[in-house]
Amino acid sequence: MTRGGCSSPQFERVRANLYLHAILPVLEEVSRRDKFGAGIASESSGALQFHVLQGPSAYVIFRGGWVDVFSGRLKRPDVGLTFADCRSLHRAFAKQGIPWVLPWRGIFRKDLRGAFENLAGRAEYLLKTPRDRLGDSLSLAAELLLYVAVYSTKVIAEQDPVGRQLLMELPEGVAEFRIGEDGPAANLRKQGGCIFAGKGGGQDPDVRLLFSSFEVAHDFLNNRLDGMAAIGARRIQLQGMVPFAEGLGELMERSVQYLE
Numbered sequence: 001m002t003r004g005g006c007s008s009p010q011f012e013r014v015r016a017n018l019y020l021h022a023i024l025p026v027l028e029e030v031s032r033r034d035k036f037g038a039g040i041a042s043e044s045s046g047a048l049q050f051h052v053l054q055g056p057s058a059y060v061i062f063r064g065g066w067v068d069v070f071s072g073r074l075k076r077p078d079v080g081l082t083f084a085d086c087r088s089l090h091r092a093f094a095k096q097g098i099p100w101v102l103p104w105r106g107i108f109r110k111d112l113r114g115a116f117e118n119l120a121g122r123a124e125y126l127l128k129t130p131r132d133r134l135g136d137s138l139s140l141a142a143e144l145l146l147y148v149a150v151y152s153t154k155v156i157a158e159q160d161p162v163g164r165q166l167l168m169e170l171p172e173g174v175a176e177f178r179i180g181e182d183g184p185a186a187n188l189r190k191q192g193g194c195i196f197a198g199k200g201g202g203q204d205p206d207v208r209l210l211f212s213s214f215e216v217a218h219d220f221l222n223n224r225l226d227g228m229a230a231i232g233a234r235r236i237q238l239q240g241m242v243p244f245a246e247g248l249g250e251l252m253e254r255s256v257q258y259l260e
Contacts, residue, residue, distance in 0.1 A: 009086070013055060014159045015258045016086035019093050020050060020058035022151035022255075023123075024069050026144045027060060030123045031067035033140050037122050041067050044115035046078030048106075055086050062115060079106030079113055093120075131218045142214040143184040145221040146177060147199065150186040152255035153248060154197040163254055167195055170247040173206035175240075179217045181210070188248060207240035207248070223256065 007015075030037035042065040051057040057073045083089045106112065126134075126141045127148065134141050156163035157170075170190055178185040178201060187202035188195065211217035216235045219225035230236040238245060 007087070010161070011258070012086035012090060014155070016052055016089045017056045017155045017159050018152055018255065018258055019089060020056050021071060022148055022155050023093075023127075024050075024058055024060065025151060026123050026127070026147055027067045027119055028069055029140070029144060029147070030119060030126065031065070034122065034126065034137070037119055038065060040115055040119045040122060041065050043118075044111045046106075046109065046112045047074055048079040048081070048112055048116050049074050049077035050081055050083070050089070052083045052086050052089050055083075055089075060116060062112065067119065077105060079109050131215065131222075134218075138218060139179075139214045142179060142211075142218040142221065146179065146184065146186050146217060149221055149252055149255070150177060150188055150197045152259070153188055153251045154195050156251050156254045156258075157195045160254055163251055166247060166250050166254075168193075170195075170251075171241070171244050173241055173244040174202040174204065175207040175209070175244065175248055176202040176205035177209045177211075179211045179214055183214075190244075205240065207238070207245045209245070210237040210239075212236065 027037075031041035032038065041062060045062050045064075047059055047061045049057070049059040051073055056071075058069060058071050059074050059077055061068045061070070081092075083092065123144070126137060126144055129137075129141065131138060131141075157167040158164070167190070172190045172192075174187060174189045176185055176187050184199075185201040186197070186199055187205070188197050189202060190196075211220065212235045216225065216230065220227060220230065220236065225235075227236065231238055
């Protein structure tokens with residue numbers, strides 16, 4: 001990517017996958033765990049499809065006051081949005097100018113589009129607001145950042161050229177990332193040459209990264225805390241197979257350039 005604002009098709013493709021498969025899924029937790037998000041999710045029902053021509057796809061379903069996010073395409077969504085290219089998807093999500101988008105279905109479903117935009121705005125607030133302004137929402141914000149980091153790692157390992165090479169060199173294993181001993185967790189697993197990401201703790205993890213508090217997790221995941229210093233101060237505990245942890249760390253770091 002050049003600093004002048006232009007980027008390669010490969011860069012835009014990776015970033016589009018990050019939007020659809022790492023950031024969009026946090027709407028599920030926002031609709032379930034945040035009182036404002038729950039109110040927004042109850043305002044409409046239906047399925048909204050995002051599709052990039054010759055690129056990634058995902059869809060969001062509003063139903064029963066909850067939201068679910070899936071990869072892939074629906075045959076008959078209530079609202080269907082097709083983007084000319086990956087850069088247009090980025091411009092739409094980042095609210096930068098007018099993207100090349102074809103609303104091929106659901107033009108008059110303003111209620112569903114509005115509910116999505118409002119819920120996405122609430123998620124953006126939770127992900128981007130400084131820690132000292134989050135109040136009671138800090139714990140959920142830190143948890144969302146953890147999920148974004150883990151799912152972004154999977155996207156980078158599958159879509160980024162350097163990430164694919166790092167994945168090939170990565171030993172097989174399971175990593176668990178947890179906030180507090182009994183707090184929320186996410187996991188990454190490499191098996192059979194593939195990488196898998198999920199919520200919850202990993203089964204018999206080979207690597208365990210434990211954040212001592214939501215404050216520590218929030219600072220670390222926002223690149224406002226030196227990891228090595230935090231480990232030395234036992235604010236973060238790292239246990240297990242070091243080469244596996246180092247490889248995952250390299251993959252996580254590569255996502256930052258796409259989401260700046």
